[in-house]
Amino acid sequence: MRLLTKKYNLIPENTIVFFLFSFAIVEVLAELFSFKMILFAFRPLVAALLIYLYWITSKERNEFFFITIFFLLLTSIFIISESQLFLVLGLAGIIVHRILLIVYIVKLNKVKDFIPILIAVIPFIFIFSYLLSISDGIPEGSYYALLVQNILVSILGGVILSNYFMNETTNTPWLSIFGVLSVGLYFTVFIEKLFLNNLPPTYFRPLGMVLYVTSYYAFYKFVIDVERLNTELKANNE
Template identity: 40%
Template sequence: MVFRHENIRITIIAALYFAVAIAEVMCELYAYKPLIYVFKPLMPAMLMVLYFNTSRKRSALFFIVMTLSLITNVLFIPDSQDLLFYGLVVFLAHRILLLYYIIRLLKINDYIPAIIATIPFLLVYFYLFMITNGIPENSFVVLIFQNILISFICGIAFSHYVMQDSRRNSWLLQCGILFGALHFIVFVEKFYLTGFSPTIFRPMAMGLNAFAFYTFYEFVMATEKSHRDDARSIA
């Protein structure tokens, strides 16, 4: 009975997360900033609540990654170049920790497949970077590191799925695809089409963001379960 109540609670929290995500996408579509300031940071906060109620391990890294995502979401709301720069810096720290967390969860020993799978993403993102005009000088180096980090995350996701089609790696693949698409959309909106980007970009980015972080949560949960199963088999 207790287990059933826990499942109901987790289902309700997950449903609330997607309700908040849908509300945020609608607010972005109509550019209603008062509620955007509420719903946008609430999304990573809801995922932290979901993880806290679901995970037995409750890794501090998960909460740090989500907290940095929350701060980034707030800094990306205003149309300000200064806040955009600070948002990119926090986002860079977020991506570094996200990558570290993924590597730690996967316990990667051989990086060669991931490096090979990273190359196509590097080519795409740096081609877009090179043909884009008007990138602020203070954001130049940060964006270069952003491109490298997201390319490596996508490379790890694809290489692990190709080598082993497991539940964990399936969630990671979905996470990598969504994070890669999100990076592309945000870059195009913020820099490539700056000043005249279509209004659909922000709702699209927030939709990708919502699903990307939910698949990341599922990847973390599947990996933690896999580690527990491995520990039982050894014992």
């Protein structure tokens, strides 16, 4: 089911992109100087801007995109708080978000053969499992949550890697860029939390913020590219 409402482009696309990366710079500075209030105010705006950007540029307005990024928005709010309840909700939100990402990418690429994905998942599983097994800094009660995260990120990486080699119809460089940046983001957070947690957070969180914004902008561009390619393919077949 797709949203077929007429577009109301109140703000030009380039302006929204400018705001998106301007907020990213503000977030990096807030991470560097540990301004919690700025983080709380601006970080959810990244997801909100992505939703609006897709709304004004997509001809299909697939609700799957809105749901996926909505969970990203919720998670970006929850993980800022130091409340245990909010951290649990944030963890649950990011798990749901990553599952939706995987399903959405598989759906967009019309994947029918899952054997290449299973093969492509293996190196990611091996790397993250090895890092998890040698870490002495796992927070109490977090092992299984990290294990689930490792599996989901490995599947996401496997889906993107297999698409690069196997799918010529909807192959767009934006998906590969999103894959590299998103896996890099998770790897950065993973290393910081489990191996270098004795270092100040300002060493890694600004980098994480840059990867966060650029990866999801790449995801947005990938979705728009696939929708455009599908439209052109339908037009050629008619």
